[in-house]
Amino acid sequence: MADRSPDPPMSVREAMDRVLAAEREAQEQLEACQAEADRIIAAAREKTRGIQETTRGRISRIHAASNRETAARIRSMRRDTAKKSAAIDYEPTQSEAVARAARRLARRLTSRSRDDE
DSSP: OOOOOOOOOOOHHHHHHHHHHHHHHHHHHHHHHHHHHHHHHHHHHHHHHHHHHHHHHHHHHHHHHHHHHHHHHHHHHHHHHHHHHHHOOOOHHHHHHHHHHHHHHHHHHHOSSOTTO
């Protein structure tokens, strides 16, 4: 067994210096960790802003495409309706009869007393 002599006792001053050095090192490590955490948070915020901008752009493009598609469908429906309306050739007496029936129906639906029913 090797002969190990115990470390010589430290003076109070040496012990205090050692403790203070350990505290400084711990404080430096704590500050380094805080700085790294701040960098990570800043990077996450920047990434979040990028994702938000990308998302807003995508949503805007989807809305625009939807609006264009809706407008195209409405135009198509209007063309179809115009074609179908043009294909119906009412004689003047038929048009007058339809107009009279529409007026009677409107009166019935809007009158307070519904004696006609």
